[in-house]
Amino acid sequence: MSDTSDSGESDRALPNILITGTPGTGKTSLAEISAQATRLTHIDVSALVKENSLHSGYDEEFDTLVLDDDKLVDELEEKVSQGGKIVDFHSCEVFPERWFDLVLVLRTDNTILYDRLVERGYNQNKITENIDCEIFQVVLEEARESYPEEIVVELQSNSVEDMESNLSRIQQWSQLEGLALAHKKRWE
Numbered sequence: 359m360s361d362t363s364d365s366g367e368s369d370r371a372l373p374n375i376l377i378t379g380t381p382g383t384g385k386t387s388l389a390e391i392s393a394q395a396t397r398l399t400h401i402d403v404s405a406l407v408k409e410n411s412l413h414s415g416y417d418e419e420f421d422t423l424v425l426d427d428d429k430l431v432d433e434l435e436e437k438v439s440q441g442g443k444i445v446d447f448h449s450c451e452v453f454p455e456r457w458f459d460l461v462l463v464l465r466t467d468n469t470i471l472y473d474r475l476v477e478r479g480y481n482q483n484k485i486t487e488n489i490d491c492e493i494f495q496v497v498l499e500e501a502r503e504s505y506p507e508e509i510v511v512e513l514q515s516n517s518v519e520d521m522e523s524n525l526s527r528i529q530q531w532s533q534l535e536g537l538a539l540a541h542k543k544r545w546e
């Protein structure tokens with residue numbers, strides 16, 4: 359069953375949310391607690407890429423896997439088209455625009471992000487690359503270029519209070535959007 363009608367409108371019964379942002383900004387943490395608090399299912403893309411070898415090798419310099427975009431999109435298409443997913447990944451331009459009803463870009467202050475990346479054991483090269491990525495807000499610009507501006511929301515993710523506030527916004531939004539989608543389906 360296609361998930362888009364001729365107008366490109368999705369006919370998902372439950373919304374899809376993408377949580378993106380520089381590595382270390384808290385995507386997986388927020389996605390996990392949000393899935394527990396809503397009817398949305400969490401898809402940790404980084405874990406999926408590793409488990410299903412959705413990459414074309416390993417980049418020694420930046421200590422990272424080289425993503426195979428086509429393999430990833432093929433793997434996710436059916437799952438995401440059903441709706442009701444909260445997807446977390448540090449990049450967003452690889453995904454079709456029609457997949458998501460809301461794109462949350464997490465932002466973290468550089469000093470806080472630096473400490474998190476050190477704690478995670480990243481090498482200096484990888485830390486510098488990610489801090490530069492956050493300073494130049496690479497992921498936010500990528501999200502704004504890839505999705506309609508009105509569905510891209512920037513959220514601070516520095517503290518536990520921020521995480522709690524972000525969670526309650528996701529809970530409220532997913533309930534409202536879920537109602538709206540159900541209403542739309544009922545009256546189509």
Ligand SMILES: Nc1ncnc2c1ncn2[C@@H]1O[C@H](COP(=O)(O)OP(=O)(O)OP(=O)(O)O)[C@@H](O)[C@H]1O
Nearest residue numbers: 381382383384385386387474515516517518520521
């Ligand atoms: N809002 C927050 N306040 C304080 N600590 C946080 C917050 N969000 C995440 N953290 C902590 O920061 C670290 C990184 O979080 P997490 O793994 O969720 O980031 P991520 O963006 O998913 O990283 P990656 O993209 O590498 O998977 C974890 O130790 C987590 O507990």
